[in-house]
Amino acid sequence: MSSVAHAEGHDHKPEGFLDRWLFTTNHKDIGTLYLVFSLTMFIIGGAMAMVIRAELFMPGMQLVDPAFFNQMTTMHALIMVFGAVMPAFVGLANWMIPMMVGAPDMALPRMNNWSFWILPFAFTMLLSTLFMDGGAPAAGWTLYPPLVLQGGNSFAFAIFAVHLLGISSIMGAINIIATILNMRAPGMNLLNMPLFVWTWLITAFLLIAVMPVLAGGVTMLLTDKFFGTSFFNAAGGGDPVMYQHIFWFFGHPEVYIMILPAFGVVSEILPTFSRKPLFGYTSMVYASASIAFLSFIVWSHHMFTVGMPLGGELFFMYATMVIAVPTGVKIFNWVATMWKGAMTFETPMLFAVGFVIMFTIGGFSGLMLAIAPADFQYHDTYFVVAHFHYVLVTGAVYAIMAGVYYWLPKWTGHMYDERLGKIHFWWSTIAVNVLFFPQHFLGLAGMPRRIPDYSVQFAEFNMISSIGGFAFGLAQIFFVYIVWKTVKGGKPAEARAWEGAKGLEWTVPSPAPHHTFETPPEIKPDMIAHPSNAH
Amino acid sequence: MKNLKMMAALGLLLASTGAWAEYGLNMTPGVTEFSQIAYGLHMKILWICVAIGVLVFGVMIYSMIAHRKSKGAQPAQFSHSTTAEIVWTIIPILILVYMAYPATKALITMEAPRDKADLIVKVTGFQWRWRYDYLNEDVSFISSLDAESNRVRQLKSGEDPSQVKDYLLNVDHPLVLPVGKQVKFLLTADDVIHSWWVPALGWKRDAIPGFVNEAWTKIEKPGIYRGQCAELCGRDHGFMPIVIKAVTPEEFEAWVAEQKKSAVAGRVQPIADQS
Numbered sequence: 121m122s123s124v125a126h127a128e129g130h131d132h133k134p135e136g137f138l139d140r141w142l143f144t145t146n147h148k149d150i151g152t153l154y155l156v157f158s159l160t161m162f163i164i165g166g167a168m169a170m171v172i173r174a175e176l177f178m179p180g181m182q183l184v185d186p187a188f189f190n191q192m193t194t195m196h197a198l199i200m201v202f203g204a205v206m207p208a209f210v211g212l213a214n215w216m217i218p219m220m221v222g223a224p225d226m227a228l229p230r231m232n233n234w235s236f237w238i239l240p241f242a243f244t245m246l247l248s249t250l251f252m253d254g255g256a257p258a259a260g261w262t263l264y265p266p267l268v269l270q271g272g273n274s275f276a277f278a279i280f281a282v283h284l285l286g287i288s289s290i291m292g293a294i295n296i297i298a299t300i301l302n303m304r305a306p307g308m309n310l311l312n313m314p315l316f317v318w319t320w321l322i323t324a325f326l327l328i329a330v331m332p333v334l335a336g337g338v339t340m341l342l343t344d345k346f347f348g349t350s351f352f353n354a355a356g357g358g359d360p361v362m363y364q365h366i367f368w369f370f371g372h373p374e375v376y377i378m379i380l381p382a383f384g385v386v387s388e389i390l391p392t393f394s395r396k397p398l399f400g401y402t403s404m405v406y407a408s409a410s411i412a413f414l415s416f417i418v419w420s421h422h423m424f425t426v427g428m429p430l431g432g433e434l435f436f437m438y439a440t441m442v443i444a445v446p447t448g449v450k451i452f453n454w455v456a457t458m459w460k461g462a463m464t465f466e467t468p469m470l471f472a473v474g475f476v477i478m479f480t481i482g483g484f485s486g487l488m489l490a491i492a493p494a495d496f497q498y499h500d501t502y503f504v505v506a507h508f509h510y511v512l513v514t515g516a517v518y519a520i521m522a523g524v525y526y527w528l529p530k531w532t533g534h535m536y537d538e539r540l541g542k543i544h545f546w547w548s549t550i551a552v553n554v555l556f557f558p559q560h561f562l563g564l565a566g567m568p569r570r571i572p573d574y575s576v577q578f579a580e581f582n583m584i585s586s587i588g589g590f591a592f593g594l595a596q597i598f599f600v601y602i603v604w605k606t607v608k609g610g611k612p613a614e615a616r617a618w619e620g621a622k623g624l625e626w627t628v629p630s631p632a633p634h635h636t637f638e639t640p641p642e643i644k645p646d647m648i649a650h651p652s653n654a655h
Numbered sequence: 656m657k658n659l660k661m662m663a664a665l666g667l668l669l670a671s672t673g674a675w676a677e678y679g680l681n682m683t684p685g686v687t688e689f690s691q692i693a694y695g696l697h698m699k700i701l702w703i704c705v706a707i708g709v710l711v712f713g714v715m716i717y718s719m720i721a722h723r724k725s726k727g728a729q730p731a732q733f734s735h736s737t738t739a740e741i742v743w744t745i746i747p748i749l750i751l752v753y754m755a756y757p758a759t760k761a762l763i764t765m766e767a768p769r770d771k772a773d774l775i776v777k778v779t780g781f782q783w784r785w786r787y788d789y790l791n792e793d794v795s796f797i798s799s800l801d802a803e804s805n806r807v808r809q810l811k812s813g814e815d816p817s818q819v820k821d822y823l824l825n826v827d828h829p830l831v832l833p834v835g836k837q838v839k840f841l842l843t844a845d846d847v848i849h850s851w852w853v854p855a856l857g858w859k860r861d862a863i864p865g866f867v868n869e870a871w872t873k874i875e876k877p878g879i880y881r882g883q884c885a886e887l888c889g890r891d892h893g894f895m896p897i898v899i900k901a902v903t904p905e906e907f908e909a910w911v912a913e914q915k916k917s918a919v920a921g922r923v924q925p926i927a928d929q930s
């Protein structure tokens with residue numbers, strides 16, 4: 121199609137709106153679609169969190185019926201996990217992976233279009249259950265039977281939505297693997313790839329391995345509910361605990377699906393703003409791979425209280441604790457990357473450093489939760505809620521924000537407003553700690569999770585937490601404004617938007633032309649993101 | 656500068672946590688061997704994490720202060736050190752082993768097979784109450800949220816929960832248990848999965864329809880111990896508390912005798928009639 125060399129300002133963007141966005145096969149446009157979709161879901165899921173925090177603002181039931189409260193906690197989680205965090209990382213992958221490995225586009229562009237356009241339909245279906253008879257699923261995002269089977273017929277819509285999300289994720293993962301393995305420019309061998317590409321390659325394999333398991337699990341729920349099977353019904357010879365094994369065999373790798381790409385983003389940003397090569401590139405790759413492997417053999421740490429034999433408890437406790445080793449290697453490597461650098465603290469760096477500190481706090485509480493005899497106390501309390509919000513909000517979401525600020529100049533051709541970005545970081549960081557840190561105390565003091573009302577002894581910390589929640593929510597509206605402002609205008613960005621930035625994506629102009637690397641670039645040593653490894 | 660301010664704020668926070676101790680900041684040691692084991696492990700691992708955190712964040716914060724471009728720092732170019740990487744793989748492994756040893760011992764203690772129970776209580780969870788059967792005593796009853804909490808917790812009741820004694824943590828019929836006796840619980844459920852949790856005993860255990868889970872306790876001190884259902888079990892999951900009244904064995908005998916006397920009145924109705 122384009123053997124003709126590109127003239128400046130003429131880069132074959134389709135003209136019509138539908139042609140440009142609905143029928144697009146361009147990795148950059150699809151990346152944008154993913155990111156905009158993710159931001160929309162982040163706001164919707166955030167609004168649900170606001171409902172939750174408003175009801176929990178003080179003891180007593182003031183706003184919503186407990187049944188609706190349960191729909192909110194369930195939908196908040198489903199939307200944030202499948203609608204906000206995962207699509208955001210796929211969006212980053214779409215935008216950046218082809219540019220980072222010197223490919224003209226994703227390997228399977230039409231499938232790329234399809235895997236995105238499934239999402240709006242899936243979430244329309246999932247969200248529409250809120251307005252149906254029986255309401256949205258209300259058994260928690262884990263959808264444990266028998267409780268989840270007590271819902272109305274709207275349950276079928278939720279299950280089909282999950283199926284669609286799984287199809288979308290698997291297609292996205294296939295595309296990413298095919299791109300990375302087949303489309304690298306000559307000279308971009310596997311151990312020259314940026315870490316973001318590596319962590320996504322591993323994540324894609326995790327997705328292909330576990331999304332079918334989830335699909336199988338929820339299909340069994342569907343047949344139990346509508347076709348009279350008894351997979352999980354003890355009265356019919358089934359086993360409700362089997363569902364938990366199936367779910368968490370998906371669910372634990374799922375948490376690494378949400379955090380490995382975050383590790384990748386942070387591993388790109390810290391070297392740039394430290395002006396120093398990433399420390400221990402090879403061990404970062406091996407650590408990611410071992411985390412991925414271990415993630416398959418720890419699932420029952422979510423089930424210590426279902427009644428397991430001693431041997432099972434010991435195995436899952438040890439396996440979970442072992443994950444601390446490769447995770448520790450990563451954290452130490454990041455610190456060593458910063459050590460003796462020449463650091464500046466632009467917004468992406470602030471979010472990346474915030475990620476390292478607060479993700480580590482979430483890692484500590486994760487280690488505590490791994491200790492089975494103590495987990496008999498922690499399990500299903502607000503301590504767990506605090507733990508996974510530290511790793512998912514100040515972990516995954518912070519890495520996404522860091523990545524957005526980092527690559528926004530490349531996407532839009534404009535520098536974002538640095539002052540506003542810094543305000544956004546400090547505002548979010550103070551608010552998020554006011555929001556989640558007291559939840560550790562609530563859990564240890566005995567407050568179970570997923571309750572709409574609580575004993576008055578928990579009143580103070582819940583109020584503090586809610587105030588932090590509202591402030592954090594507001595900060596993200598501010599974030600939307602910053603992004604919008606950057607899209608509309610701002611200081612023109614150079615090709616290499618950051619002084620210390622290395623890697624192929626910074627060799628193309630900002631904004632990146634609609635088509636990049638139609639002929640493979642010649643990889644020179646200074647184009648490699650982490651040249652440390654080039655022995 | 657910002658980092659210094661942040662550190663000062665963090666210091667203040669840590670200092671003030673001591674003062675907050677009475678307001679339910681931490682796990683409590685509880686009143687059983689198991690709860691003390693859980694508490695001891697919790698504190699031990701918490702302090703190890705705090706120590707590692709202080710070390711790692713300390714190095715990071717120092718680096719962020721000292722190695723800034725604005726201070727004229729020249730970036731070093733080192734990118735790996737096999738020695739360093741081996742050291743920070745081995746040391747965490749040693750720390751983990753140090754943690755795993757007491758954790759393993761604790762698990763073995765908690766899961767050790769016990770032959771003789773002084774009392775067996777069957778606990779059945781159902782939406783949204785608990786039913787207790789004293790298996791060898793022919794005493795059973797259903798324990799529900801107390802009427803006052805139940806009135807106040809209704810949506811837009813307009814009443815002030817702080818005026819209710821033990822709001823949401825009170826029941827009509829507490830589970831009466833003797834102190835100093837081995838009590839064996841058999842836990843199950845009638846409809847969906849629940850989880851029976853009294854923090855002072857040191858564990859929670861799921862009550863699963865079609866399964867019978869086993870758990871043990873020996874309460875050391877008389878008193879009232881409160882807990883809640885810990886597994887999301889539907890609309891009123893937040894409103895099925897648990898209250899244990901731990902009494903001396905003599906008082907317990909008297910209580911059982913009294914229950915048997917009023918057995919006809921106290922006899923539990925079939926669950927179907929209750930909901």
Ligand SMILES: [Cu+2]
Nearest residue numbers: 372419421422
């Ligand atoms: Cu897990």
Ligand SMILES: [Cu+2]
Nearest residue numbers: 849884888895
């Ligand atoms: Cu329950």
